[in-house]
Amino acid sequence: MFVEWVCPDGHRVWQWTSQPVLKFGMQAGDFLLSTNILLSGSNYRKVALMFKFMNMGMVNPNTFFTIQDTYCVDTIREFWEEKRSETINRLQGKEIVVCGDGRNDSPDHSAQYCSYTTMELDSSEVVCVATIDKRETLWNSTVMEKEAFIKTVDTLSKEINLVEVCTDAHVQIAALLNPDKGKYKDLGIHHSLDMWHGAKNLAKKKKKSLQHQR
Known part of the structure; x- marks a missing residue:
């Protein structure tokens, strides 16, 4: 959530955001929630439903899948292949x-x-x-x-x-x-x-x- 206080002349006087904002513009809470849903093995729809029951804000599905595809999938694959290679060599x-x-x-x-x-x-x-x-x-x-x-x-x-x-x-x-x-x-x-x-x-x-x- 963003809240801005703008004067009648269009100058921004004050700005507040409910989450820290990363340098590339994404909200840190959305990023952390999306990555942790994936890394925990949870299901986005089930987590979203739980947040709805709790009347809490939830990262939207498009943002979730964008974060998953852009930042998570390749990183997880590289980590898995590295650890698997170490295990196979040891055996x-x-x-x-x-x-x-x-x-x-x-x-x-x-x-x-x-x-x-x-x-x-x-x-x-x-x-x-x-x-x-x-x-x-x-x-x-x-x-x-x-x-x-x-x-x-x-x-x-x-x-x-x-x-x-x-x-x-x-x-x-x-x-x-x-x-x-x-x-x-x-x-x-x-x-x-x-x-x-x-x-x-x-x-x-x-x-x-x-x-x-x-």
Whole structure:
């Protein structure tokens, strides 16, 4: 908010602003709020709705996305690539076990994007993030996680000695890592299930076996 006191002759007598103004004219509060919404992983619309309920002023969406595109995206990407490079270099020459899982931007078949995140088991450091747009899979959201996993393994297998991958009980991913006929059978990567999904999968098989016996 800007308030100006101007005399009848048009001279500015006094000016007040609700926020400090940066040297390039942007209000500091708008800049800090926009960057922190992005860096915290929050959603602009949800934060804007909260501000509306609290009857507080909110940076408008055009300003938010301008700040995101101009100042944040490239800086975050450069920082990520630098830290990832350091981690990959540190893992060279070791047998590496990773854990991975995919996350869609919305549930069911309406998802547009899927990000597959992989971390190294011992250090819990994220070593790869692969994102797939539904347009890359002919608008088929059900195979996005599979394609993101393929992108992940193709990347990591060239950089580190990948000996084991731990995932959830995703059928398409299990097929890729099948030691006899999977896409990655020649890499010799062992596929294991995380504890929760492993137990759940075992319980399903046991239940099915009991039903057949009856």
